[in-house]
Amino acid sequence: MDEIKESTGGDNKEGKQNSSLDESFFKKSKAIKRSINRFWGLTLKELKILVTDKTAMLIAFALPITVIILLATQGQALIEDLESTDRGSPPSDPPILGVMDVDNSALSEEFMALIADYELNEFCTLVYPEDTSSYEAGKNELLDLLGINEIHAILIIPPLFGFNLTTHFPAILEVVFDTIDTTHLQTAQEVIDKMVEEFKLEKGFTGVFQADFQSEGVPEKGKLLFLASPLFFPMILFSIGSLTATQSIVSDIPKDRMVLTPTNKYEMLAAKTTALQIIMSILIVITVSLSMIFGLTIRGSILGYFWMLFFIALSGVVWGMFVSALADVPLNAFQYFIFMFLFQVILIIFVESGFVLRLIPIYNGRLLLLNVTLRGEPLLWNIQYLSDTIIETVVLYLITQWLFNRKKAML
Amino acid sequence: MSENVIKSMKSRRSRIASLIRKELSTLFKDKISMFILFIIPVVMIVTVGAGEVAATEYIDVDVWVIDFDNTYDSNRLIESLRKNVTVTSNWDVQDQYTAEEFLDKAKETLPTTLIAAYIIIPEGFGYNLTEYGKTSLEVHVDSIDFISALAAELLIQLGLVQFQLESFSVEAEIFYFPEMQPELSFSNLLQAGAPSIVSIVLFATANLVATQSVVGDIPLKRLLTTPLYRSEVVVAKNLAYSIVAVFQIIISLGLLKAFNVPIYGLFIDVFLILWLCSMTGISLGVLFSTVSKTRLQAAQMFLFGFMIMLIITLMVRSPFVLPFLPLEQTQVAFSNVAYRGMSLLQIIDRILYLILDTAIFFTINIIYLRRKKEFV
Numbered sequence: 122m123d124e125i126k127e128s129t130g131g132d133n134k135e136g137k138q139n140s141s142l143d144e145s146f147f148k149k150s151k152a153i154k155r156s157i158n159r160f161w162g163l164t165l166k167e168l169k170i171l172v173t174d175k176t177a178m179l180i181a182f183a184l185p186i187t188v189i190i191l192l193a194t195q196g197q198a199l200i201e202d203l204e205s206t207d208r209g210s211p212p213s214d215p216p217i218l219g220v221m222d223v224d225n226s227a228l229s230e231e232f233m234a235l236i237a238d239y240e241l242n243e244f245c246t247l248v249y250p251e252d253t254s255s256y257e258a259g260k261n262e263l264l265d266l267l268g269i270n271e272i273h274a275i276l277i278i279p280p281l282f283g284f285n286l287t288t289h290f291p292a293i294l295e296v297v298f299d300t301i302d303t304t305h306l307q308t309a310q311e312v313i314d315k316m317v318e319e320f321k322l323e324k325g326f327t328g329v330f331q332a333d334f335q336s337e338g339v340p341e342k343g344k345l346l347f348l349a350s351p352l353f354f355p356m357i358l359f360s361i362g363s364l365t366a367t368q369s370i371v372s373d374i375p376k377d378r379m380v381l382t383p384t385n386k387y388e389m390l391a392a393k394t395t396a397l398q399i400i401m402s403i404l405i406v407i408t409v410s411l412s413m414i415f416g417l418t419i420r421g422s423i424l425g426y427f428w429m430l431f432f433i434a435l436s437g438v439v440w441g442m443f444v445s446a447l448a449d450v451p452l453n454a455f456q457y458f459i460f461m462f463l464f465q466v467i468l469i470i471f472v473e474s475g476f477v478l479r480l481i482p483i484y485n486g487r488l489l490l491l492n493v494t495l496r497g498e499p500l501l502w503n504i505q506y507l508s509d510t511i512i513e514t515v516v517l518y519l520i521t522q523w524l525f526n527r528k529k530a531m532l
Numbered sequence: 533m534s535e536n537v538i539k540s541m542k543s544r545r546s547r548i549a550s551l552i553r554k555e556l557s558t559l560f561k562d563k564i565s566m567f568i569l570f571i572i573p574v575v576m577i578v579t580v581g582a583g584e585v586a587a588t589e590y591i592d593v594d595v596w597v598i599d600f601d602n603t604y605d606s607n608r609l610i611e612s613l614r615k616n617v618t619v620t621s622n623w624d625v626q627d628q629y630t631a632e633e634f635l636d637k638a639k640e641t642l643p644t645t646l647i648a649a650y651i652i653i654p655e656g657f658g659y660n661l662t663e664y665g666k667t668s669l670e671v672h673v674d675s676i677d678f679i680s681a682l683a684a685e686l687l688i689q690l691g692l693v694q695f696q697l698e699s700f701s702v703e704a705e706i707f708y709f710p711e712m713q714p715e716l717s718f719s720n721l722l723q724a725g726a727p728s729i730v731s732i733v734l735f736a737t738a739n740l741v742a743t744q745s746v747v748g749d750i751p752l753k754r755l756l757t758t759p760l761y762r763s764e765v766v767v768a769k770n771l772a773y774s775i776v777a778v779f780q781i782i783i784s785l786g787l788l789k790a791f792n793v794p795i796y797g798l799f800i801d802v803f804l805i806l807w808l809c810s811m812t813g814i815s816l817g818v819l820f821s822t823v824s825k826t827r828l829q830a831a832q833m834f835l836f837g838f839m840i841m842l843i844i845t846l847m848v849r850s851p852f853v854l855p856f857l858p859l860e861q862t863q864v865a866f867s868n869v870a871y872r873g874m875s876l877l878q879i880i881d882r883i884l885y886l887i888l889d890t891a892i893f894f895t896i897n898i899i900y901l902r903r904k905k906e907f908v
Contacts, residue, residue, distance in 0.1 A: 176825065180832040187836075188843055195848050214849035267713055269878060270868055286704045294708040300716050301871045302864075304849075307678060310710070321706050328705030329661070330692050331668040334685060336675035338643050349847045353839070360835055368828050420643060449564070451827050452744050456568040458831070459740045460575075463733060466842075467576050471725045496643045496676065 160388045160395075167396030170373075171365070181361050181400075185408045188353060192346045193415035208315055210344060211244045216309035219248045219263035219272040223256045226283025232320050233278070245312050248272050256280070260295075267297065273305035274298050276313055286326055338496075343416030350417060351495060352469070354408060355486030358430055359437035360462055362401050366441025367454040369393045370525060386526050394438060394518070401434035420497025429494060432507065433486035436514045440482070443517050446524035485510045547760060551768030552775070555745075559776060569737060569776060573784045576733050581722035581791035593684045596650040597621040598635045603658030605667075612698065613651070613691040617684070642674050648684035649673040666703055716871070719792070726793045727870070730784055731862035734806055735813040736838055738777055742817025743830040745769045746901075762901045769818050770811070770894065777810035796873030804876065805865045808886040812858035815893035822901050861885045 172178060195213060220236055222229045240247045248266060250259040259277075266272045277295035285292040296313060298306055318334070321327050339347055370393070409427050413419075419426055440461060448454035465481045478484045485506040492498045500507065560566060595617045599606045602623075613619050622634040629637060638650035652670040660667035671688055675681045696702060718724040746752065746769065756762065781803060788795070795802055816837065824830040844853055845860045854860050865882035868874045876883060 174826055174828060177828045177832050180829065180836050184832075184836050184839060187840065191840070191843065191848060195850065212849075214851055214854065264713065268872060269874060270864070270872065286706070289704045290702055291705040291707055294706060295711075296708040297711045297713050300712045300714055301867050304863075310682075313708070317706050317708065326704040326706055327666075328692075329666060329696050329701050329703045331666060332671055332688075332692060333669070334671045334673060336673050336681065338674040338676040345847060349843065353843055353847075357839060360839070361832075364831055364835055365828065367831075372827070452562070452748055453564045453568075455740060455744060455827070455831050456565060459737060460568055460572050463572060463736055464576065464579075467580060467729055467732065470846075471580055471721055471729060491676070492645060496645065498644045502644075 156388060159384050160392055163384065163388060163392030164395045164399075167369075167393050168399060171396060171400055177365070178400075181365060182404060182407065184361060185354070185357050185404060186411060188349075188357060189346065189408070189411045189415055192349050192353075193343060193412075195345050208239075208242070208244070208319065210341065211242060212308040212312070214305070214308065215243055215245045216273040216305045216312055217246045217248060217271070218309065218312070219250070219266055219275045220277070221250055221253070221259045221263060221275075222278045223259070223280050224278050224282040228283035228286055228324070229278045231324075232282075232316075235320050235323075236276070236316055239312065239316055244315070245309075264297070267299055270299070270302060272299075273302055274309035274313065276316075286324075291328065292326075340418040343418060346412060346415060346417045347495065350412060351487045351491035352483075354412075354430060355433045355483045355490060356466065356469075358401065358405065358408065358434040359440075359465075359483050359486065361404065362397065362434045362437030363441035363444070363462065364455075364458055365400070366393075366397050366438045367444050367448070367458045368451055369397065369442055370445035370528075371448045371454045372445075372451050387522065390442070390518075390522055390525055394435075394442060397438045397441075398435055401438060402431065405430045405434060419494050421494040425500065426490070426494045429486065429489045429507075432510050432514070433482055433489075436482035436486075436510050436517075439514045439517050439521065443521040443524070446521045446528065479505070479509050480513065482510050482513065544761070544764065548764050548768050548771070551760075551764060552772045555768060555772030556775060559772065565741070569741060570780060570783060572737050573730075573733050573780055574787065576729060577722060577784060577787040577791070580725060580729055581720050581787070593617040593648045593680065593687050594646065595619050595684065595688065596634070596638045596641070596647050597653065598631055598638060598650065599623065599653045600631055600655045601653050601657040605658035605661050606653045608699075609653065609657075609691075609695055612695040613688065615694065616687040616691050617648075638672075642672060643676065645677075647674070648677075648680045649688065651688070661701070665701060714872075716794070722788070722791045723793050726788055727863045727866040730788070730806065731809050731859055731866060732842075734777070734780060734784065734810050735858055735862070736834075737780070738773065738810040738813035739817040739820075739838065740831065740834045741776075742769070742773050742814045743820045743824075743834045744827055745773065745818055746821035747824050747827055747830045748821075762904075763898045766818060766822075766894065766897050766901055770814055773814040773818075774807070774811055777807060777814065781806045781810065793870070795870045797869035797875065801869045801876045802866065805862060805869060805879075805883070805886075808883065808890070809858055809862035812886055812889045812893070815890045815897065816858075819893045819897040819900070822897050822904065855885050856889060858886060858889055861889075 218236075220233070222233050236247065239245055248263075248271070250262040252258040252262050256277075256279075260275075263272065263275045263277075267275060275295070275297040279293065279295055282292045282294075294317070298309060373393075405427060408430065409423065413423070441458065444457040444461065445454050448457055465483050468478060468481060469484050469487065472478060488506045489503055489510075492503045493500050593616075595613065597610055597613065597619055599610065599621055610619060610621050610623075622629065622631045625634060635650075635652065638647070641647050642650060650672050652672075654668060654670070657667050657669070669692075671685075673681050673684050693707075722729065746765075752765065756765070784806070785799070785803060817834065820833040820837070821830050824833060841857050841859055844850060845857055845863075861882045865879045865886075868879050868882075869876070
């Protein structure tokens with residue numbers, strides 16, 4: 122009997138333990154359910170707030186769309202020219218070249234005629250020296266023009282140009298580029314290269330090695346979009362994400378009352394991040410699809426393209442939230458944003474390498490987009506850029522949460 | 533009559549002066565604003581000034597060579613190329629790939645960062661060279677990265693020239709060895725990029741800070757119930773921010789001097805160019821602020837304008853739009869005065885464009901503010 126009693130007592134104990142376990146499990150699951158419900162409610166509320174400012178949303182969505190259309194339509198105009206000339210696309214901002222024929226042979230005149238044809242097809246603008254009495258006088262006049270930025274490069278056909286070529290000897294052209302005007306350096310060099318190559322092939326002056334240099338990798342269709350997208354897409358998405366997020370905490374007045382409800386700050390921050398990231402995801406889908414429609418050639422997968430931009434945008438959102446948690450007034454948040462944004466832009470444009478660049482999400486995004494999406498490299502080769510971005514985003518999110526929890530303005 | 537006009541002018545002037553004082557005191561009271569306004573140019577300029585110019589002469593160029601000829605001459609060419617670039621030929625990997633397979637691999641690899649170019653030496657290369665003194669060669673260069681493509685082309689050309697010199701074989705060909713004028717040696721990044729960096733920093737900071745000037749001015753609504761003209765508000769805001777910009781520019785120029793950025797032109801000319809750049813940013817910022825209803829809208833307008841301007845200046849370079857872009861005009865004007873020693877008169881077109889931009893933004897602002905109903 123005692124045994125039975127003991128066993129029943131034991132059963133009762135176990136039963137009680139079980140029921141208390143069930144109860145705590147039930148309570149916990151109920152709490153989690155409530156927390157999820159609150160989180161979704163908050164996310165919807167945040168989304169509603171974001172969408173309410175229609176003009177702000179319109180500008181946010183208009184930016185990538187305008188940029189894509191601008192780059193694509195500019196590229197389209199160039200392709201039309203390309204089909205008619207077979208010399209590749211003429212530059213949108215043609216360089217001004219100072220040219221002089223000192224040789225005055227039949228061959229040099231033919232070369233000058235080809236150069237003039239380049240001007241006719243809007244590849245460049247030509248400037249001839251007024252004083253052609255001597256080689257020195259003409260060259261000095263052109264050098265003076267180069268010195269005051271009136272021309273971007275000089276091309277001189279030297280004496281014996283024709284003679285050397287007809288006697289099977291190499292002819293060396295005199296080419297001078299402007300060191301200061303780096304904007305036109307690339308286009309001037311490209312145009313002069315094209316002229317020389319075309320003349321060499323036309324006349325068969327290809328030297329011992331009839332070397333056929335073929336530039337590959339950049340598609341003619343959507344060329345500008347291809348060249349600009351790795352830098353500007355991450356820059357745009359990061360900046361929109363961070364700018365919109367800069368106001369999410371500092372300008373959120375009802376949050377002070379919100380803490381009086383069962384809502385906790387972890388849910389509030391998660392909801393804000395999720396809402397912003399939903400908006401950013403829509404923006405990314407628009408960017409990806411529109412760029413593909415306008416002829417962006419990618420060698421990687423579209424899904425990969427989406428995820429690269431997703432992580433960069435998420436990083437932007439978290440950076441913005443961090444700034445928002447740090448700032449005391451909305452104006453300060455904007456000022457922190459400009460500091461962070463300009464710092465990144467300047468470093469990316471002017472600094473080519475270095476450890477500091479790995480901390481910059483736009484830089485990581487640029488390399489991910491360029492190498493994985495456009496070049497088609499495996500993600501594994503570029504994993505450091507993705508891991509740097511993710512680690513930085515997580516660390517920054519934790520710091521933001523800590524700052525948010527410590528905010529004194531909250532009750 | 534004329535007395536009344538003078539009186540009204542005087543009172544107008546004193547109202548504007550009071551408004552400027554009010555704007556400045558509000559700005560200077562905000563310690564964080566001041567700190568950021570001045571710390572941004574300092575941090576940017578110091579960071580870039582501390583950076584070294586990339587050593588382009590040490591660019592490592594990887595080239596794959598597919599040799600279908602396998603003669604003494606083709607091997608000699610590969611050795612000649614090895615002096616300037618890192619060469620991997622099909623003979624180096626013959627245990628893994630045949631020449632055809634290596635060519636396929638090269639085609640597949642060219643768009644990646646693994647190689648900068650691949651060269652095909654066709655069959656009969658050596659025979660043509662000895663028999664006719666001429667032979668063909670195919671060079672495929674990856675042009676995605678401009679710097680690497682340029683380096684690859686130049687180094688391959690150099691290898692070909694060296695081969696010809698060693699074997700005393702010459703043929704009719706056209707070369708050019710580019711000369712750079714003027715000869716400038718930059719010891720830090722700032723010296724190379726000062727025109728762009730300073731114009732971007734000054735324009736962007738002035739523009740963004742000014743975007744909050746009207747939309748974030750709460751007492752403005754009450755202020756407009758006084759005899760104050762709306763145009764006076766615009767004038768005062770523009771002038772107040774331009775005074776702050778003066779200090780920003782002085783600090784920036786001091787830092788440029790500290791990092792030995794060459795300024796061959798007059799210092800006052802450079803100052804004027806940068807001040808006009810800031811003024812364009814301010815007038816555009818105040819316009820954005822007037823047009824927008826919330827702080828976020830104003831900031832997003834800044835972002836929109838700045839990004840589009842940056843893309844057109846760096847990439848699109850449409851000749852019809854470029855003259856109206858303050859960033860482009862400031863960069864060119866700055867480099868012409870600072871690096872070339874040109875006078876203001878020689879760059880008067882750039883100056884006029886900057887003034888025109890400011891005038892356009894300012895006029896639109898006044899017209900819009902006059903019609904804005906929210907203040908009533």
